[in-house]
Amino acid sequence: MAQLDRKPEQKFRGRATIRDIADLAGVSIATVSRVLNDRPDVAPETREQVMQVVRKHGFTTNRGARGLSSGRTGIVGLTLPLVNDSYFGPILGGASEALYEQDMRIMLCPTLHEHDREVSLLDRLTRGATDGAILMLPEESTAELQHLQEIGYPFVVVDPREPPPDGIPCVSAMHAAGAKLATEHLLQLGHRHIAAIGGPPGWYANDERVIGFRAAMAAARLLPDPDMILYTDWSIPSGEQAAEELLGRPEPPTAIFCFNDNAAIGALNAARRLGFSVPEDLSIVGFDDTFQATIVTPTLTTVRQPLAELGRMGVSLLARLIEGQRLDAMRIELATTLVIRESTGPAPVAL
8 A cells, every 4th residue: 555655753742633634644635524424525544554553652533633723622611609519410411411412522610609700710611622612500690601702712601690682692591481370370279378488589580580470470360479478598497497487477378389309308208398299288389390390299290301412402502602603592492391390289278
């Protein structure tokens, strides 16, 4: 077999490019591109020649010739508050699988809900370590996110904390629609004295779910008492405390709509301790459909967010941004569905 001319061995500063492979293999850049993209129109001898150079010098073929020619890392940063969490875990799982399918790797950056920590992590990510980032429930303000755009760093927000600003790619669930479904379910069961346990006021998810709750009540010609909506930090203990307050009133609610599954589990604990039978005396609905919803007793009626799909969609948008493609939709909301289990039943008959 005739050997193609090779240039002397050389070392490279920084990341090698497709041109470096072409020079060492003695072929054109177009030929290297065809080999790396597994095109059939390359002679077997030439293909092997190129791949010998790739293997010998440890070049990566991830993302093919496009990544090599542009000097990309093939790495995407992902910031999220917590890794080992029933809510963020499925989103992370969906994003990780989608990144694998895109031949990209993930740089995981837990923020622990700390603004300064997240800003510091993002500063490192934008200094050439990554091609872009998925920001899950970011702590950054609108101004800080807009600054990231101004410096040209590709990113997508998944599950925004604040209302999504115009022009920033964002993926979220249809919170208001899901809350409306949950409330309508309770109304159809005959409940009229319905309380709500929300998250922190000002959070996008919380405020949208309040809108959906109130809309369903208004459609039934019911005006929710502001005192029947309590706010928490999304945790089980705070949900338990809020439910204790509601159930300790002279006229306790017959149903509680909790804005996440943690609060709903807390409400189940409070009801059990105070002697309320669920669902005979009290119906409880959650939101998210995390794995705990199926292991508590009774199993939890809840609104299912497509958590894994949130992560996958975020990666899909980010990949297009990295490739320089235009996004037709900067803001995507994924549908929510109601999952009916054992924690809801007909309203108790007044004696």
